[in-house]
Amino acid sequence: MLYQTAFTVINLAAVPAWLMLLLAPRWQVTRTLVHGGIYPTIYCAIYAVFLFNHLFLGAASADASFTSLGGVMGLFDHPNGILLGWTHYLAFDLFVGAWTGRDALRRGISHWLAAPAMLLTFLLGPFGLLVYMAIRFFQGKDHLSLIE
Template structure:
Protein backbone atom coordinates (compact mmCIF):
# COMPACT_ATOMS: atom_id res chain seq x y z
CA UNK A 1 0.00 0.00 0.00
CA UNK A 2 1.30 3.45 -0.87
CA UNK A 3 0.31 5.27 2.32
CA UNK A 4 1.50 8.64 1.09
CA UNK A 5 -0.65 8.34 -2.03
CA UNK A 6 -3.68 7.48 0.10
CA UNK A 7 -2.94 10.50 2.32
CA UNK A 8 -2.70 12.79 -0.72
CA UNK A 9 -5.92 11.36 -2.19
CA UNK A 10 -8.05 11.80 0.93
CA UNK A 11 -6.83 15.38 1.24
CA UNK A 12 -7.56 16.03 -2.43
CA UNK A 13 -11.07 14.60 -2.08
CA UNK A 14 -12.04 16.83 0.87
CA UNK A 15 -10.79 20.12 -0.58
CA UNK A 16 -13.64 20.55 -3.11
CA UNK A 17 -16.18 20.33 -0.28
CA UNK A 18 -14.42 23.12 1.59
CA UNK A 19 -14.18 25.22 -1.56
CA UNK A 20 -17.92 24.82 -2.11
CA UNK A 21 -18.65 25.81 1.50
CA UNK A 22 -16.45 28.88 1.26
CA UNK A 23 -17.09 30.14 -2.27
CA UNK A 24 -20.50 28.76 -3.24
CA UNK A 25 -22.41 28.35 0.02
CA UNK A 26 -25.85 28.71 -1.56
CA UNK A 27 -25.32 26.60 -4.68
CA UNK A 28 -27.51 23.56 -5.11
CA UNK A 29 -24.36 21.49 -5.70
CA UNK A 30 -23.06 22.52 -2.27
CA UNK A 31 -26.30 21.38 -0.69
CA UNK A 32 -26.30 18.09 -2.63
CA UNK A 33 -22.66 17.25 -2.00
CA UNK A 34 -21.51 18.89 1.22
CA UNK A 35 -24.72 18.97 3.24
CA UNK A 36 -25.65 15.41 2.35
CA UNK A 37 -24.23 12.23 3.78
CA UNK A 38 -21.80 11.68 0.90
CA UNK A 39 -18.64 12.80 2.68
CA UNK A 40 -19.38 11.29 6.09
CA UNK A 41 -20.32 7.98 4.46
CA UNK A 42 -17.29 7.85 2.16
CA UNK A 43 -14.81 8.90 4.82
CA UNK A 44 -16.56 6.72 7.39
CA UNK A 45 -16.16 3.71 5.11
CA UNK A 46 -12.45 4.43 4.59
CA UNK A 47 -12.01 4.96 8.33
CA UNK A 48 -13.75 1.65 9.09
CA UNK A 49 -11.68 -0.32 6.59
CA UNK A 50 -8.41 1.13 7.88
CA UNK A 51 -9.44 0.70 11.51
CA UNK A 52 -10.38 -2.95 10.92
CA UNK A 53 -7.08 -3.49 9.08
CA UNK A 54 -5.32 -2.07 12.10
CA UNK A 55 -7.24 -4.17 14.60
CA UNK A 56 -7.46 -7.52 12.79
CA UNK A 57 -5.03 -7.61 9.86
CA UNK A 58 -1.73 -6.46 11.31
CA UNK A 59 -1.74 -2.99 9.80
CA UNK A 60 -0.57 -1.39 13.05
CA UNK A 61 2.40 -1.07 15.32
CA UNK A 62 2.81 -3.27 18.39
CA UNK A 63 0.83 -2.28 21.47
CA UNK A 64 -2.04 -0.43 19.78
CA UNK A 65 -5.11 0.05 21.93
CA UNK A 66 -7.35 2.62 23.58
CA UNK A 67 -6.41 1.97 27.21
CA UNK A 68 -3.43 4.28 27.65
CA UNK A 69 -1.65 7.18 26.02
CA UNK A 70 1.14 4.78 25.04
CA UNK A 71 -1.35 2.51 23.27
CA UNK A 72 -2.92 5.46 21.44
CA UNK A 73 0.54 6.73 20.50
CA UNK A 74 1.36 3.32 19.07
CA UNK A 75 -1.58 3.70 16.68
CA UNK A 76 0.20 6.63 15.04
CA UNK A 77 3.49 4.71 14.79
CA UNK A 78 2.16 2.95 11.67
CA UNK A 79 1.09 4.76 8.47
CA UNK A 80 -2.31 3.06 8.59
CA UNK A 81 -2.88 4.53 12.04
CA UNK A 82 -2.05 7.97 10.71
CA UNK A 83 -4.62 7.46 7.94
CA UNK A 84 -7.19 6.36 10.55
CA UNK A 85 -6.56 9.45 12.65
CA UNK A 86 -6.34 11.85 9.73
CA UNK A 87 -9.57 10.55 8.19
CA UNK A 88 -11.25 11.00 11.57
CA UNK A 89 -10.10 14.62 11.68
CA UNK A 90 -11.10 15.36 8.10
CA UNK A 91 -14.64 14.02 8.37
CA UNK A 92 -15.42 15.67 11.69
CA UNK A 93 -13.85 19.00 10.74
CA UNK A 94 -15.90 19.02 7.53
CA UNK A 95 -19.02 18.09 9.49
CA UNK A 96 -18.45 21.08 11.79
CA UNK A 97 -17.68 23.39 8.86
CA UNK A 98 -20.86 22.31 7.06
CA UNK A 99 -22.86 22.86 10.25
CA UNK A 100 -21.43 26.38 10.56
CA UNK A 101 -22.35 26.92 6.91
CA UNK A 102 -25.97 25.99 7.64
CA UNK A 103 -26.24 27.63 11.04
CA UNK A 104 -24.87 31.07 10.12
CA UNK A 105 -27.60 31.96 7.58
CA UNK A 106 -30.31 30.79 9.98
CA UNK A 107 -28.92 33.27 12.49
CA UNK A 108 -28.31 36.05 9.96
CA UNK A 109 -24.57 35.86 10.47
CA UNK A 110 -22.94 37.12 7.26
CA UNK A 111 -20.91 34.61 5.29
CA UNK A 112 -17.90 36.95 5.42
CA UNK A 113 -17.92 36.47 9.22
CA UNK A 114 -18.67 32.73 9.19
CA UNK A 115 -16.13 31.86 6.48
CA UNK A 116 -13.02 32.51 8.62
CA UNK A 117 -14.52 30.23 11.28
CA UNK A 118 -14.99 27.54 8.63
CA UNK A 119 -11.39 27.98 7.46
CA UNK A 120 -10.23 27.66 11.08
CA UNK A 121 -12.31 24.47 11.34
CA UNK A 122 -10.62 23.08 8.25
CA UNK A 123 -7.11 23.92 9.43
CA UNK A 124 -7.37 23.74 13.22
CA UNK A 125 -10.56 21.75 13.91
CA UNK A 126 -12.03 22.77 17.27
CA UNK A 127 -10.55 26.29 17.02
CA UNK A 128 -13.02 27.04 14.21
CA UNK A 129 -15.97 25.84 16.25
CA UNK A 130 -14.77 27.87 19.22
CA UNK A 131 -14.36 30.96 17.02
CA UNK A 132 -17.85 30.51 15.60
CA UNK A 133 -19.35 30.17 19.07
CA UNK A 134 -17.56 33.35 20.13
CA UNK A 135 -19.04 35.10 17.07
CA UNK A 136 -22.49 33.89 18.06
CA UNK A 137 -22.00 35.07 21.66
CA UNK A 138 -20.77 38.48 20.53
CA UNK A 139 -23.82 38.83 18.26
CA UNK A 140 -26.19 37.84 21.09
CA UNK A 141 -26.99 34.45 19.52
CA UNK A 142 -25.93 32.27 22.45
CA UNK A 143 -24.26 28.89 22.19
CA UNK A 144 -27.26 26.57 22.08
CA UNK A 145 -26.90 23.83 19.48
CA UNK A 146 -30.65 23.56 19.00
CA UNK A 147 -31.73 24.50 15.53
CA UNK A 148 -34.45 27.07 15.90
CA UNK A 149 -35.71 27.52 12.36
CA UNK A 150 -36.72 25.45 9.36
CA UNK A 151 -38.33 22.71 11.39
CA UNK A 152 -35.66 22.48 14.08
CA UNK A 153 -36.84 21.97 17.60
CA UNK A 154 -36.12 23.76 20.84
CA UNK A 155 -36.60 21.65 23.94
CA UNK A 156 -40.04 22.03 25.50
CA UNK A 157 -40.48 23.00 29.12
Protein backbone atom coordinates in the same frame (compact mmCIF):
# COMPACT_ATOMS: atom_id res chain seq x y z
CA MET B 1 4.01 4.02 -1.20
CA LEU B 2 0.36 2.92 -1.01
CA TYR B 3 -0.05 4.74 2.31
CA GLN B 4 1.46 7.94 0.90
CA THR B 5 -0.84 7.76 -2.12
CA ALA B 6 -3.88 7.25 0.13
CA PHE B 7 -2.81 10.22 2.25
CA THR B 8 -2.43 12.44 -0.80
CA VAL B 9 -5.78 11.37 -2.28
CA ILE B 10 -7.82 11.86 0.90
CA ASN B 11 -6.22 15.27 1.47
CA LEU B 12 -6.80 16.50 -2.06
CA ALA B 13 -10.33 15.11 -2.15
CA ALA B 14 -11.30 17.21 0.89
CA VAL B 15 -10.38 20.48 -0.80
CA PRO B 16 -13.36 20.69 -3.21
CA ALA B 17 -15.82 20.20 -0.34
CA TRP B 18 -14.22 23.00 1.64
CA LEU B 19 -14.11 25.27 -1.40
CA MET B 20 -17.82 24.67 -1.92
CA LEU B 21 -18.55 25.49 1.73
CA LEU B 22 -16.45 28.63 1.65
CA LEU B 23 -17.15 29.99 -1.84
CA ALA B 24 -20.52 28.57 -2.89
CA PRO B 25 -22.47 27.80 0.29
CA ARG B 26 -25.93 28.10 -1.31
CA TRP B 27 -25.08 26.25 -4.54
CA GLN B 28 -27.26 23.19 -5.05
CA VAL B 29 -24.20 20.97 -5.54
CA THR B 30 -22.84 22.14 -2.17
CA ARG B 31 -26.20 21.49 -0.54
CA THR B 32 -26.36 18.01 -2.00
CA LEU B 33 -22.77 16.82 -1.62
CA VAL B 34 -21.63 18.53 1.56
CA HIS B 35 -24.66 19.74 3.52
CA GLY B 36 -26.62 16.67 2.47
CA GLY B 37 -23.95 14.48 4.02
CA ILE B 38 -22.63 12.63 0.98
CA TYR B 39 -19.09 14.00 1.27
CA PRO B 40 -18.74 13.41 5.03
CA THR B 41 -20.23 9.92 4.63
CA ILE B 42 -17.59 9.05 2.04
CA TYR B 43 -14.91 10.06 4.54
CA CYS B 44 -16.60 7.94 7.20
CA ALA B 45 -16.51 4.97 4.83
CA ILE B 46 -12.80 5.55 4.13
CA TYR B 47 -12.27 5.69 7.88
CA ALA B 48 -14.08 2.35 8.23
CA VAL B 49 -11.66 0.78 5.73
CA PHE B 50 -8.64 1.97 7.73
CA LEU B 51 -10.34 0.83 10.94
CA PHE B 52 -10.97 -2.62 9.44
CA ASN B 53 -7.31 -2.82 8.39
CA HIS B 54 -6.30 -1.80 11.89
CA LEU B 55 -8.57 -4.22 13.76
CA PHE B 56 -8.60 -7.27 11.53
CA LEU B 57 -5.70 -7.18 9.07
CA GLY B 58 -2.88 -6.36 11.45
CA ALA B 59 -2.14 -2.91 10.05
CA ALA B 60 -1.36 -1.59 13.53
CA SER B 61 1.40 -1.38 16.08
CA ALA B 62 1.39 -4.15 18.68
CA ASP B 63 1.38 -1.45 21.39
CA ALA B 64 -1.80 0.23 20.13
CA SER B 65 -4.60 0.68 22.67
CA PHE B 66 -6.96 3.28 24.10
CA THR B 67 -6.09 2.58 27.73
CA SER B 68 -2.89 4.61 28.17
CA LEU B 69 -1.01 7.48 26.63
CA GLY B 70 1.61 5.04 25.36
CA GLY B 71 -1.13 2.89 23.85
CA VAL B 72 -2.68 5.86 22.06
CA MET B 73 0.78 6.82 20.81
CA GLY B 74 1.05 3.25 19.55
CA LEU B 75 -2.09 3.81 17.47
CA PHE B 76 -0.02 6.22 15.39
CA ASP B 77 3.10 4.06 15.12
CA HIS B 78 1.85 2.45 11.90
CA PRO B 79 1.05 4.31 8.65
CA ASN B 80 -2.47 2.84 8.70
CA GLY B 81 -2.96 4.31 12.18
CA ILE B 82 -1.91 7.72 10.93
CA LEU B 83 -4.38 7.46 8.04
CA LEU B 84 -7.06 6.27 10.44
CA GLY B 85 -6.54 9.28 12.67
CA TRP B 86 -6.15 11.74 9.81
CA THR B 87 -9.33 10.55 8.10
CA HIS B 88 -11.12 10.89 11.44
CA TYR B 89 -10.03 14.53 11.57
CA LEU B 90 -11.01 15.19 7.96
CA ALA B 91 -14.45 13.61 8.37
CA PHE B 92 -15.31 15.38 11.61
CA ASP B 93 -13.86 18.73 10.61
CA LEU B 94 -15.85 18.66 7.38
CA PHE B 95 -19.00 17.73 9.27
CA VAL B 96 -18.43 20.59 11.73
CA GLY B 97 -17.64 23.01 8.90
CA ALA B 98 -20.87 22.10 7.11
CA TRP B 99 -22.82 22.42 10.37
CA THR B 100 -21.25 25.85 10.93
CA GLY B 101 -22.38 27.02 7.50
CA ARG B 102 -25.93 25.77 8.03
CA ASP B 103 -26.08 27.15 11.56
CA ALA B 104 -24.85 30.57 10.47
CA LEU B 105 -27.46 30.70 7.73
CA ARG B 106 -30.22 29.61 10.12
CA ARG B 107 -29.19 32.24 12.68
CA GLY B 108 -28.76 35.06 10.16
CA ILE B 109 -25.00 35.33 10.64
CA SER B 110 -23.21 36.64 7.55
CA HIS B 111 -21.42 33.94 5.60
CA TRP B 112 -18.39 36.22 5.33
CA LEU B 113 -18.24 36.37 9.12
CA ALA B 114 -18.65 32.59 9.52
CA ALA B 115 -16.29 31.66 6.65
CA PRO B 116 -13.06 32.48 8.52
CA ALA B 117 -14.22 30.24 11.38
CA MET B 118 -14.97 27.53 8.84
CA LEU B 119 -11.50 27.92 7.32
CA LEU B 120 -10.02 27.65 10.81
CA THR B 121 -12.05 24.47 11.33
CA PHE B 122 -10.51 23.05 8.16
CA LEU B 123 -7.01 23.97 9.31
CA LEU B 124 -7.22 23.71 13.10
CA GLY B 125 -10.36 21.70 13.87
CA PRO B 126 -11.79 22.56 17.29
CA PHE B 127 -10.24 26.02 17.32
CA GLY B 128 -12.40 26.95 14.32
CA LEU B 129 -15.50 25.75 16.16
CA LEU B 130 -14.46 27.80 19.19
CA VAL B 131 -14.10 30.89 16.99
CA TYR B 132 -17.53 30.28 15.45
CA MET B 133 -19.13 29.85 18.87
CA ALA B 134 -17.56 33.18 19.90
CA ILE B 135 -18.96 34.81 16.74
CA ARG B 136 -22.40 33.46 17.60
CA PHE B 137 -22.12 34.79 21.12
CA PHE B 138 -20.88 38.26 20.17
CA GLN B 139 -23.43 38.56 17.36
CA GLY B 140 -26.17 37.94 19.91
CA LYS B 141 -27.24 34.83 17.97
CA ASP B 142 -26.31 32.28 20.62
CA HIS B 143 -29.12 30.76 22.57
CA LEU B 144 -26.71 28.65 24.69
CA SER B 145 -27.44 25.57 22.65
CA LEU B 146 -25.70 23.73 19.85
CA ILE B 147 -28.92 22.01 18.88
CA GLU B 148 -32.12 23.82 17.99
